[in-house]
Amino acid sequence: MSKDEKDILTGLEGLEKMPYRIPEGYFDGLEARIHARIAEKDVPARRRPLRDRLFRRTAYLSAAAVLGIIAAGGLLMLRNTVQTDDYGAERYAMYQDVDIIPVTVPESVWLSSYDEEASDTLSTEDIINYLVYIGIEPEEFDNE
Amino acid sequence: MTDDREIMSIYRSGDRDRAFRAIIESYRERLYWHIRRFTCSHEDTDDLLQETFVKIWTGLPDFREDARLFTWIYRIATNETLNFLRRKKTHGMANAEPLENILYRKVDDDPYFNGNQLQRELHKAIQKLPPRQKAVFNMRYFEEMPYNDMAEILGVSAGALKASYHHAYSRIKEELQKIF
Numbered sequence: 183m184s185k186d187e188k189d190i191l192t193g194l195e196g197l198e199k200m201p202y203r204i205p206e207g208y209f210d211g212l213e214a215r216i217h218a219r220i221a222e223k224d225v226p227a228r229r230r231p232l233r234d235r236l237f238r239r240t241a242y243l244s245a246a247a248v249l250g251i252i253a254a255g256g257l258l259m260l261r262n263t264v265q266t267d268d269y270g271a272e273r274y275a276m277y278q279d280v281d282i283i284p285v286t287v288p289e290s291v292w293l294s295s296y297d298e299e300a301s302d303t304l305s306t307e308d309i310i311n312y313l314v315y316i317g318i319e320p321e322e323f324d325n326e
Numbered sequence: 327m328t329d330d331r332e333i334m335s336i337y338r339s340g341d342r343d344r345a346f347r348a349i350i351e352s353y354r355e356r357l358y359w360h361i362r363r364f365t366c367s368h369e370d371t372d373d374l375l376q377e378t379f380v381k382i383w384t385g386l387p388d389f390r391e392d393a394r395l396f397t398w399i400y401r402i403a404t405n406e407t408l409n410f411l412r413r414k415k416t417h418g419m420a421n422a423e424p425l426e427n428i429l430y431r432k433v434d435d436d437p438y439f440n441g442n443q444l445q446r447e448l449h450k451a452i453q454k455l456p457p458r459q460k461a462v463f464n465m466r467y468f469e470e471m472p473y474n475d476m477a478e479i480l481g482v483s484a485g486a487l488k489a490s491y492h493h494a495y496s497r498i499k500e501e502l503q504k505i506f
Contacts, residue, residue, distance in 0.1 A: 191502070198468050202441075204368070216383075
């Protein structure tokens with residue numbers, strides 16, 4: 183922005199001056215305050231007392247021991263629950279089939295996995311068993 | 327006041343304390359005003375100024391002179407101040423009060439203000455700018471700093487700074503023209 187063009191920011195004398203006072207003597211004591219702050223910040227960098235260091239080391243060791251116990255327990259449980267046979271392999275193979283069969287004909291997925299005899303039609307015995315199962319007395323369905 | 331070349335030759339001679347004293351003497355007032363334009367508070371400025379010099383002291387052994395002393399020092403002061411404003415902004419979000427409102431009010435409440443109404447409104451308008459745009463405006467308008475120096479300090483290209491300054495200038499002018 184050219185200062186030759188006169189506008190509200192350039193037209194008035196002294197607008198660029200800071201309109202604030204500084205407390206009297208502020209800069210005189212500044213150097214001492216800075217050095218005091220530097221000295222103060224140097225304190226935490228010093229070596230901690232032996233007792234503190236030992237306490238910290240014990241705390242780390244305790245935490246490591248607890249973590250070790252948890253990890254060992256977890257491994258033991260895992261070892262007891264892992265199946266060594268091919269459990270689920272058959273089902274996994276079926277899902278693989280599902281992936282390669284087009285989703286536009288979903289019934290082909292299920293029909294292909296059924297036993298043909300079982301999925302054909304319901305026998306009279308199946309219907310009777312079902313009616314008994316849902317609580318209908320044999321006398322009632324004999325009348326139907 | 328000792329110039330930067332002299333300060334660096336004192337430092338290279340191994341007298342780190344004397345070099346640091348020379349830096350404080352040479353930069354304290356400039357940095358005070360540089361920081362104060364952002365914070366609108368003497369107390370915050372005092373704290374940030376001391377912190378800036380502490381950082382300069384701890385960073386001096388790593389200062390490799392690939393940058394100029396002046397831009398290195400200003401970069402520390404500017405980063406320190408922008409970080410302070412960022413922290414304040416986060417705190418303001420927790421209190422549901424925008425930082426701009428807090429700073430805007432500080433201009434009115436500042437017991438050390440001794441300017442006229444136009445100056446007051448100018449400083450209030452500056453507080454409405456985003457922090458980095460505020461930095462650009464302050465460095466250019468008040469300190470008349472060359473764009474290349476500002477680019478070194480802020481790590482932005484001179485072209486981007488010109489555009490940013492132009493934008494900030496127009497916004498402030500617009501704000502003031504609403505009142506005067």
